[in-house]
Amino acid sequence: GQQVMQIPQYQHVQEGEDFTTYCNSSTTLSNIQWYKQRPGGHPVFLIQLVKSGEVKKQKRLTFQFGEAKKNSSLHITATQTTDVGTYFCAGGGSWGKLQFGAGTQVVVTP
Amino acid sequence: EAGVTQFPSHSVIEKGQTVTLRCDPISGHDNLYWYRRVMGKEIKFLLHFVKESKQDESGMPNNRFLAERTGGTYSTLKVQPAELEDSGVYFCASSPLPWSQGTTEAFFGQGTRLTVV
Numbered sequence: 531g532q533q534v535m536q537i538p539q540y541q542h543v544q545e546g547e548d549f550t551t552y553c554n555s556s557t558t559l560s561n562i563q564w565y566k567q568r569p570g571g572h573p574v575f576l577i578q579l580v581k582s583g584e585v586k587k588q589k590r591l592t593f594q595f596g597e598a599k600k601n602s603s604l605h606i607t608a609t610q611t612t613d614v615g616t617y618f619c620a621g622g623g624s625w626g627k628l629q630f631g632a633g634t635q636v637v638v639t640p
Numbered sequence: 641e642a643g644v645t646q647f648p649s650h651s652v653i654e655k656g657q658t659v660t661l662r663c664d665p666i667s668g669h670d671n672l673y674w675y676r677r678v679m680g681k682e683i684k685f686l687l688h689f690v691k692e693s694k695q696d697e698s699g700m701p702n703n704r705f706l707a708e709r710t711g712g713t714y715s716t717l718k719v720q721p722a723e724l725e726d727s728g729v730y731f732c733a734s735s736p737l738p739w740s741q742g743t744t745e746a747f748f749g750q751g752t753r754l755t756v757v
Contacts, residue, residue: 534682563745572731573683575745618683620746627673627696628746630683 534621536631543609544639551634553602553619561622562595562602567633568615576617611638642666644734644749652755658720661752665714665734671695672715673735673746674707678728686730689715701726722756729753 533556543549553562561580565573577586579595579602586593592605602619616635620628645664653659665672674686686705687697691712700707704723709715719726733746 539680565746565748572748572750573746574748578745620683627685627688627699629685630675632680632682 534619534629534631536619536634538634539632541634541636542639543613543636545609545611547609548605548607549609549636550603550605551617551636553604553621553631555600555621555629558599559621560599562599563620563622563628564593564602564604565618565620565630566615567618571615573618609636609638611640614638644732644747646730646732646749646752648752649750650753650755652757653722655724655756656721658718659722659754661717661719661730661732661754663715663717663732663749665732666747669734669736669747670712671735671737672709673733674715674717675731675733676728677731677751683731686717719754722754724756727754727756 535554537552541549561578563578564576566576567573577593582599583597584595590607594603606613616633618630618633620630622628644666647662651659670691672689675683676686677683685699687700687707688695689709692709706718729751731751732749735744735746737744
């Protein structure tokens with residue numbers, strides 16, 4: 531069946547550094563969404579990408595959707611302690627439901 | 641406007657017992673989804689309601705799980721009898737449009753942490 535994979539599973543980052551988390555789908559997606567879950571919290575929507583090759587920015591976060599619409603990335607610059615949490619990508623397809631990846635758990639060291 | 645609410649927030653039950661989780665979606669959201677996350681794994685789809693009808697229940701693990709959404713408002717997810725592998729966080733999400741239309745985000749509840757001992 532359809533699978534969405536995220537790497538890395540864990541990311542330890544020094545405050546101020548940049549990092550990237552990647553999302554790959556086994557099938558072509560109609561759209562991809564990114565969510566952030568703070569420790570003890572619930573997933574909160576960050577952004578949605580729909581077009582092939584689309585790039586969107588939210589302050590220090592840059593989201594990209596691959597040309598083939600099968601992969602996506604989230605790049606965070608100048609990491610802050612507020613960036614701590616688990617970042618999930620979720621692929622939307624014709625099957626009508628969001629398929630979530632396992633998430634990238636981000637730990638920030640001051 | 642109230643968000644998606646789930647009850648209880650935590651539940652610890654013994655193997656073989658029954659537990660019922662409840663989800664109140666955002667008012668007016670026809671689409672309601674149940675998801676489950678086992679520690680360190682993906683947020684796995686369980687099922688999707690459109691109003692009171694089950695649109696897709698392909699993710700339900702087995703017949704020990706029963707979901708209902710009578711009247712198309714709140715939903716319940718009952719696990720009977722519970723097994724150890726049912727432990728995890730159960731999330732409910734709602735949206736005004738189905739995700740197949742690709743233009744809408746999902747609003748998640750806080751989740752119910754179920755521990756089966």
